[in-house]
Amino acid sequence: MGIFKKLVSWGQKKSPWIIHFNAGACNGCDIEFIDSLTPKYDIERIGILQHGSPRHADILICTGAVTLQTRDRLIQIYEQMASPKYVIAVGTCACTGGIFNGCYCVMGGIDTTIPVDVYLPGCAVRPEAVIDAIDKLLNSNDKDKTKKKAKSDKQKEVSEESNEEKSDEQ
Amino acid sequence: MSDNSSNRIVIPLGPQHPALKEPGSFTLTLEGEKVVNAVIGIGYNHRGLEKALESRTYIQNLYMIERICGICSHTHSVAYCQAIEEMCGVEIPMRAKYIRVIIAELERLHSHLLWLGVAAHEIGFDTLFMYAWRDREMVLDMLAELCGNRVNYGINTLGGVRRDIDDNDAHEIKKILRVLHNQISYYLELATNEPTLIARLADVGKLNHDDALKFGAVGPVARAAGIANDVRKIEPYAAYDEVPVNVITDDHGDVLGRTLVRVKEMLESISIIRYCLDNLPAGEILAKVPRKVPAGEMISRTEAPRGENIHYINSDGSDIPYRIRVRAPSEANWHGMKHMLEGSFLADVPIAIAAIDPCYSCTDRAIFVNSDNGESRLYDWKGLREYSIKWHRDRGLNIADIQIPMAKNYIQIQRKTND
Amino acid sequence: MIEALTALFKILIFPGFMFLTTYGMLLQFLDRKIYARLQNRFGPPWYQPLADFLKLIGKETIVPTLANKGMFSTLPVVSLAAVSTAFVYIPIYRMQASFSFEGDLIIVLYLMALPSITTFLAGWYSRSVYATIGSVRTLTQLFAYEVPLFAALLSPSIISGSWSISGMAEFYYHNPTLILVNLPSMFIALISIQGKLARKPFDSPEAETEIVSGAFVEYSGRLLAIFKMSVDCELVLLISLAAAIYIPLFTNIIVLDILLYFAKTLVLLFALSIFKAAMARLRMDQIINFCWKVLTPLAMFQIIINLIVRGAL
Amino acid sequence: MKIRLPGRILMKMLTTLVSKPATNTNPYDATNIPSKYRGRIVYDSSTCIGCGICMRDCPTKSLRVENIGTKENKKFIMHYSLGRCIFCCQCVDSCPKKSLSQTRDFLLATTDSSDLEEIMR
Ligand code: SF4
Ligand code: SF4
């Protein structure tokens, strides 16, 4: 690895900008995530800034079970992000659908729609746990990440199949 | 900015937008910086909750109801629990009622502080946002100390509450409340004196007294328009019949008014919590509630931080509800939104939206029931329907010929309960 | 030969491009840190701007399909180039700037307008609604603050009788009491600088809650990094300019003067940060009203006073 | 009308500038997690009688108790879906034998989705 590459990867570790999207959460996880921006937790302390435009962000913090209405928008946001990009599923809903799993207009977890790098169960998650999740994401090595990516891509295929089945039923 | 009317831009706001922490979409047509048309699209958060409630037991639903929304979760579960307790004919212990009131008021504190912060953020006053949320941490810590978790407290259960408050907790809470009281008084002073705040808040998102009535506004939005409507006062539930509650109103009818109402309500909440802690009756916190709820139906109302929250529960006698209907406060306030947005500046849109403290988690269609006599808690379906028809006819809308299909087994139950 | 080399050194290293960008990052850090501390937060670590920059460099750069490709990618560079050119004319470690000539103040003022115009163009060529609104607002704001800013920066030169920044600095160094006459215009200049950099309360052009991040919405990766860099450098440029004109304190010992320069710019930065934290964002119409009805008349008044003072000298 | 100067918050800001920031620089410190905190569920198979009440009351159907022993010599394991559990602790309240209990674990982030399902013995 050249020195430049090393510098860049150091930058990536130290400056993750995040974008937040609520894909049908109950607000619980959202307010707890926003809490992590405020004085008591202050994630700017570890270099994290919240950005409004997907183009600027590195990490998509996604809460909530994906509802049918938000699904397209979620994919769109994910596609708009410049790589390298990561996704953290914050909250039980975002991991598997949680209590809303099985509702008629809920897809399930975020990984039914886009690949997820870190799962953070909790209902609602504490802001500390959000910081911890970002930490774990940045410190998991890159090989790990690609492996996970492939895995969740596979999951995606599977779930898409099952979705088709679902929509057939409907 | 030109006044050229051909120069109209249509901008979509949301569903993902930094001003909105939740998905909702506003399609705004702009003429220069002025909004000439607003189309509101909600339903992004529709999770089919009411349908899901019909397939779970009453106990399971308790937690689902709480997760209608993480911000006013307590108010929903109180409304749900007290409806079922009343259907089962269970009188819950006084201590439990007081604890419910304490948590409800703490929730109001956290919710209003949250609102204050978000509103400040919308108008770009990040310092105030940070301060308000810093102080909100204290409230969340109290809630966590009492209930276990910071959101979705899980303190209510059918027949009472799950966790008790001991003297130590009470002492700690009183200590924190003192600090909080100072902070909130400071915010009140700030809101009435800081010129940049007033410049951004006054005359924005106006909804006057008549319009507020017409659009069926509730909560601080209505109270800021001079409508003294507060379920805690007009139809006391839990321990509110014993606790002194002052209804705060204001006649500005704009965002500034809503800010003042909310900030003053926080001070009121603090004194309510103090009163409850001082007069906390001793005794049990839990009464036994059967798993199966007798057939019948019930409407229960609570005053959420954002206004009147209505739950309708219909039981067919099993351990699974036949139908649950939630009319949450934000939903009622959406109706006036278009009215508030049109003619305002683009820059004012976020704060105007934020001023009703919108949340999408619970927003849905509903029938607005307004009982001013203060006693009619129970409406049967027929009565409710007649009321609704009459209400609409009074306002020139005849929906009498719309037949509401009734399920077969429903009619049977109806007979049973009518007998 | 040696002359050419020193000139190159001055342009590229100190006090030129390298110094400008490094100091820009440092000031960005300090600004964020002070802002955070004013809000009772801890704030970012010292290397944050550097990490942000490196990260953006390493990121994918997306050019929207609708955007004008050439314009989209050259604009950030133009902006940065304009700022670093202007910086050469500003006295840093002694009264005399690296380069100066009679009338360089005017050149600097025009070069300073360039970043705003590139921002406007960047937004315009991004072909996104938010960016378009952001760029229109940038332009509107330009018309609002440019007049008071020009008037405020030019009024000191009426007394000094020199149109070069170095000349002004020298004049006021020799007549320190006359600095006091310019205090109101310093105040006006600071407010206009706030507007120029689109910082609170004049951050309507990039109001996060309304139009996401204004003109830069579609920018990503390297191009965004250069834009951010040029905004940082603009901050340094404007603060240094204000410091040179309004606080012309020099000792003629190079090391001390450099330290003095840092002290002066930091004081000004502190003032700007407090200003940023203390107020709510103004609406576009409120900004225009304020600039035209309050700032401009004040600046004009200052010019009249300065003319009188000049006559009395 | 009185002319009001902006920047009312200035004094407050300056005092916060010199005072200590409210930031908790060690957020993983477990001491500020309340004692009643509802985190991950743990299970004690030695007392469990396999009645299944926990399964019935769990709102997310995250629990599944299974007998891996024989009919006479019962041995139970609990399939627990960490990814679905909403930490309501209804199961803890419902269990007649107190075999389930809550912990204060809340740093549950994982990069591996298979961590979200676990078997408790
Ligand atoms: S995980 Fe729980 S708190 Fe978070 S969004 Fe889902 S239901 Fe709400
Ligand atoms: S409630 Fe009606 S409008 Fe809302 S999402 Fe459902 S079907 Fe659509």
Ligand code: SF4
């Ligand atoms: S209350 Fe809201 S989330 Fe629940 S079913 Fe109705 S629209 Fe959907």
Ligand code: SF4
């Ligand atoms: S009004 Fe808002 S906070 Fe209250 S339940 Fe509805 S979404 Fe939640």
Ligand code: SF4
């Ligand atoms: S059902 Fe009644 S209250 Fe609800 S939207 Fe229709 S008219 Fe309004």
Ligand code: SF4
């Ligand atoms: S009858 Fe009404 S509630 Fe039922 S499906 Fe049709 S629109 Fe929806």
Ligand code: SF4
């Ligand atoms: S805590 Fe709640 S959701 Fe989790 S296993 Fe127990 S009952 Fe189920």
Ligand code: SF4
């Ligand atoms: S309720 Fe308790 S005893 Fe019964 S199966 Fe569950 S863990 Fe075992």
